[in-house]
Amino acid sequence: MFMKKLFLIFISLIFLSCDYSIAQTTMHPIDKAEQDCISKTADTQVMNQCSVTAQNAWEKEIKKSLSELKSVLDKESYKSLMNSQNSWEKYKIDEYNYIDKILENKQGTMYLNVNKGLKVDIVKQRALKLQEYLNTVND
Numbered sequence: 814m815f816m817k818k819l820f821l822i823f824i825s826l827i828f829l830s831c832d833y834s835i836a837q838t839t840m841h842p843i844d845k846a847e848q849d850c851i852s853k854t855a856d857t858q859v860m861n862q863c864s865v866t867a868q869n870a871w872e873k874e875i876k877k878s879l880s881e882l883k884s885v886l887d888k889e890s891y892k893s894l895m896n897s898q899n900s901w902e903k904y905k906i907d908e909y910n911y912i913d914k915i916l917e918n919k920q921g922t923m924y925l926n927v928n929k930g931l932k933v934d935i936v937k938q939r940a941l942k943l944q945e946y947l948n949t950v951n952d
Contacts (some may be wrong), residue, residue: 844867846866846867847866857922860926864929864930871933871940874943875936875939879894881947885950901939905935905936905939909935
């Protein structure tokens with residue numbers, strides 16, 4: 814029970830620390846689904862799966878935004894976006910490796926959830942940034 818509370822606090826801190834350019838009065842549906850999933854269990858392995866599901870959902874959002882941006886950008890702008898996306902993919906891999914490294918010697922299954930939560934946040938931030946780009950282009 815202690816680990817569940819600690820993990821919920823950790824996830825809450827991530828949500829609070831997110832820097833949104835547009836103030837949001839409601840939680841994003843992906844965040845809400847993850848939080849609801851986590852709140853229903855005390856099993857850290859199940860909690861981890863909740864975060865995996867959220868991460869996959871954010872990855873889908875990235876693909877969706879890239880596809881929508883492709884349809885509205887000129888070829889040169891889209892090429893620039895894809896260069897940025899390729900750089901971000903490398904950044905994501907490097908960040909994942911760093912997260913793994915700093916948590917590799919931590920004891921307790923809770924740190925598996927911390928690891929996954931940090932990785933989810935990386936993907937989430939990219940998904941939100943691409944959505945922001947799309948909103949800007951469509952304005």
